[in-house]
Amino acid sequence: MEYIAPKVVDGEIEIEIEEKDIESELLYWDSTLILYALGGNISMNMLKHFMERMWSFVQLPEMVYHEEGYFVLKFRSHSDKDEVLMKGPYTLRNMPLLIRDWTPGFSLKEDMLRTFPIWVKLPHLPLHLWGVRSLNKIGSALGNLLVTDECTASKAQVSYTRILVEVDVSQEMKEVITIKDTEGKKLQQMVEYEWKPLFCDQCQKFGHKCTPKIVRKWQPKPPEQVTKPVQEPENPPAKNVVTTPMHENPPAQKNKLYI
Numbered sequence: 001m002e003y004i005a006p007k008v009v010d011g012e013i014e015i016e017i018e019e020k021d022i023e024s025e026l027l028y029w030d031s032t033l034i035l036y037a038l039g040g041n042i043s044m045n046m047l048k049h050f051m052e053r054m055w056s057f058v059q060l061p062e063m064v065y066h067e068e069g070y071f072v073l074k075f076r077s078h079s080d081k082d083e084v085l086m087k088g089p090y091t092l093r094n095m096p097l098l099i100r101d102w103t104p105g106f107s108l109k110e111d112m113l114r115t116f117p118i119w120v121k122l123p124h125l126p127l128h129l130w131g132v133r134s135l136n137k138i139g140s141a142l143g144n145l146l147v148t149d150e151c152t153a154s155k156a157q158v159s160y161t162r163i164l165v166e167v168d169v170s171q172e173m174k175e176v177i178t179i180k181d182t183e184g185k186k187l188q189q190m191v192e193y194e195w196k197p198l199f200c201d202q203c204q205k206f207g208h209k210c211t212p213k214i215v216r217k218w219q220p221k222p223p224e225q226v227t228k229p230v231q232e233p234e235n236p237p238a239k240n241v242v243t244t245p246m247h248e249n250p251p252a253q254k255n256k257l258y259i
Contacts (some may be wrong), residue, residue: 022104029074031081032102033061034071039095047071050092058083068108085117085164088145089195096195100145101167115166117146121192123160128180131154135163141177142191144168160192169197 006013017022035047041194044065058080061073078239081101090097120142124190129138130152139145144166151163157241167173 012062026104029102030076031075032083033073033075033081034101034102034106035073036098036108036192037092037095038098040093041069042095044071046092050090054090055084055087057087066223070108072102082147086149088117088164108223114170115143115168116197117164118165118167118197119194120147120165120167121160123165123192124189125161125189126181126187127158129181130161133162138179138189139163140179142174161199167193212237 008014008016044063047063048060051063054139061075061080061172064072064074066072074136075084084099085099088097090099098113098116129135135148135152136145142165146164146166148164149162151157152163158201164174164225173193175191177189177191181187
């Protein structure tokens with residue numbers, strides 16, 4: 001170790017980091033993945049058993065736990081790291097395992113809980129658009145293209161292309177993209193996501209959607225209308241009744257004499 005005098009700018013000590021200062025560390029962490037278990041905590045022993053069972057096709061990485069709740073996995077080579085990414089997605093005890101490349105400015109909140117590697121299918125993509133440059137342009141319209149799957153790379157099947165893209169789930173996930181070919185024709189390409197994470201626009205957090213709040217406004221209670229009962233008169237007037245006079249003994253009819 002050696003002493004390197006810091007700079008003083010406007011009375012404040014300022015430490016300036018140059019490219020050559022971080023070259024060795026960038027190279028050391030270059031084949032590293034970040035792993036985060038969504039929805040719960042997992043122990044290092046639990047993760048180790050998972051890797052032994054699910055990642056037996058590569059040399060197991062060195063594993064370090066960060067107190068923010070994620071694991072740093074340093075692989076022996078880029079090929080091992082990329083192969084693990086290609087075999088995903090993974091779950092452990094019904095918890096999705098979020099895995100992404102380590103970057104120098106990595107932030108759990110900004111990078112891990114907003115952007116996720118998601119497998120995307122492009123059904124019936126024309127075969128002349130399967131080249132690396134074309135897929136890079138298509139994937140960049142959705143996010144940050146990471147890799148293609150083995151069948152897409154080797155063209156073992158031609159029904160759809162499958163690419164792994166880092167998608168910002170806080171933004172709208174495109175269902176259709178427009179591709180303009182060399183002849184100027186425009187193709188409306190469908191996009192299918194193998195997994196669509198929930199993101200709450202209200203609280204800006206991943207994993208749920210808040211139900212809209214019902215705002216209740218206070219309104220004064222309308223006054224009750226009092227209806228007075230109709231009182232019947234004490235001696236109600238007699239009803240008009242038409243009667244026919246009746247005689248107890250009707251008069252006898254006189255006998256008429258005809259001559």
